[in-house]
Amino acid sequence: MNPARRFEVVPVQAGTHIPVKAEPAASREAGPADVAELECTYRPPTGVWGWLTTVDHKSIGKRYIATAFLWFLLAGINALLMRLQLVRPENGLFGPDAYNQLFTVHGTAMMFLFAVPIMEAFSLYLVPLMVGTRNVAYPRLNAFGYWVFLIGGLLLFTSFYLNTGPDTGWFAYVPLSGPQYAPGKRVDVWAQLVTFTEIAALVASVEVIATVFKQRAPGMKLNRIPLYVWSVLVVSFMVIFAMPAVAMASTMMLAMDRLVATHFFNPAEGGDALLWQHLFWWFGHPEVYIMFIPGLGFVSEIIATFSERPIFAYPLMVLALITTGVVAFGLWVHHMFAAPLSLMGRSFFTATSVFIAIPTGTQIFCWIATIWSGRPRFTTPMLFAIGFIVVFVIGGLSGVMIASVPFDLQVHDTFFIVAHFHYVILGGVVFPLFGAFYYWFPKFTGRMLSEKLGKWHFWTFFIGVNATFFPMHILGLDGMPRRVYTYLPETGWGGLNLLATVGSWIIAVSVILFLLNVLRSWRRGAVAGDDPWRAATLEWAASSPPPTYDFADIPVVGSRTPLWSSADLPVATGLRSDRREVLVTTVLDAAPDNRHEHPAESIWPLVMALAMGVTFIGAIFTPWAYVVGFVLAGIAFAGWAWPRGVKPEEQLRPTWVDRAS
């Protein structure tokens, strides 16, 4: 139906369902927002101070993306060094100690500092634009989350370059990581890094949930939100239930065993090493899905746009995302098949591990159906989406293989596992992520990335990934253990390892091509315009790059594909432009409900993050750091919540009572 026939300019009452029928004309003169005044209201301070105090989700999102990508590059250098060490038998480039740090920091950084955070970073940038609002729900919390994340990353890499990098693997199993077998501070660095990244992830998730639930554009009912937004909503819920497990296990248990001699994991005093595995994988398995579900969302947006049709079977896609999110919590024990568990337990977790393939398979068939029935344009983002399907399916298939206990026991801790999860993570996270970069770069910067370089990037990356990781399947089946710094010539593993190392160089070349593309296009790329891809979702209605307030007037949505449904943009007016107001809508129907004032720039999120930094880095050395930290956090909290002091209460009070009644 043409929305033009359904809307009239009407004032709405709280909770009114829209679209609304025509009613008598507005009692108040409804005019478009005063853009000049909005510019003034949202103008951030300039210079370094502005940089430190910003609460704009786009600034924070961009720096979050850049920071996470920096950790990706550094952790990638670790990977190249590891491959260099393994290029031939008995290579002497690194000894076991350095190698242990290399792979631990590589895994830890890729999981905790790259894969999850960069997905959050994208969502913090994109979600407000895609749901049609002016900022994330809690702008200062957003700034705080970024600073905490930055401190965590600096802690890990500084320690690593000072030869104090964690060295017990990214899941830091006890007793290896306990006080007895890992003296020194390396594991403590790991434990506190985890704390920083979990805090950052948790606050980002609360922001995303509140933004999606309460700040959607009027008319964007739950069954109309873009699939990408659905995917990050599901992930945010997963983070909230999964991350506390590892935060507690690392900060309150492992670190305490090492610092104040608690006995959580010490069998001599009734502690239990398996408890660590349970708590870690209660987080660690959902973590895999936390990483790639946003990737599924990227792919859905990209495939819809470049097939020029809505995604096939939207309700099924949403159900698949939710099912994946729920079932992900029933899989954690399949990481522990080599530990003594009851037969019943093993069977249950085998069944769920196979079951999880169903919702993912459903989505893959829906994407194929979308491409099949659409008019596909094979741009770079689309190539990465298709590359994702290929690589991810291979990773999924080897996943179904290791869901079986007897098979898993054979390949446990071998390179087969390394091959499997790199196919899943590179396929499920990095391919969609590069696709997303090409797809949304025009929105971030106003300029297009080069398609020619992009295609070179895609093909080198696709070939490199397969050349690096496919041979590892065979090496693993042949018994090559992971996390061992060298191997003997008699094993016959030299050839395939050489191939894998050459593959890793091809990946490095492809990443360099990508960086060149970004650097070149940032300044000199073709100017993009608002909607270069002719896409359907709301972020393409904003200018490229969007203004600080995202939308002067809030879009009104009547379908799942608002920009395809009408040539012009239906909007809601009436938000004030002399203060930072957002429209709050109802959870299910996104009916307009109230207006909420957002805070301005503030230095206190940074101060609070620094207080956290002092606390948790100090706690590597002394438990008293928590006492100091509490005082510092109290000061930061006071500054954060300090009243702005603009309105004497007596003057306004009668009006409030009127409003409340």
Add this chain to the structure above:
Amino acid sequence: MRTERRVLDVGDLPDFVFGHRDLMWWGTLGFMVIEGTTLILAMVSYLYLSKNFDSWPPYGTPEPSLGVPIAQLVTMAVSVPVLMWLQSRAQHFDLRRVRWGLLVATLFNTAFVVLRWYELAALNVKWDTNAYGSAQWLMVLAHATLLLVELLEVAGMAALFWMGPVEKKHFSDVADLAFYWYFMVGIWVPIFVLAYLLPRWL
């Protein structure tokens, strides 16, 4: 740039609401869920570790005392109706009563923290004695962080309402503070049962 067509005017919507209609309420709920998950996992870990012992508390470790923990439980129970009253006063913008209510809430919260100090002693075990002691301190101390953070918040609110310029939104903050208070007290009940009663039953 697309041509905009004005179809709605939201200028007459309230700029201030209470409860789940308000954006801040969702943030409070989010942190309650995160902290609740953490505490539940601490309780699960406690039960998991109890399997490793023939008796609970382990042989030679004394049982926890009950006096202070019961006093704490009673104090918490009494505070709930007071906070409900405070919440309703906040929703009526009753500045005078909210001021006094916040003062009383601050006293209650201070009492919680003081009693918690003695509750730790009432465990009759140190964190480094054995895994039983570690698990006990984990639950009780983790919950203590909630009490401390809430004390910062409620004392800050009281100071604001007595001394600072009060804005409309602060009344909603008080209502949310009470909402969080119920959670803080409610989640203590299972921890109390596990920490102080279960070792006496087993």
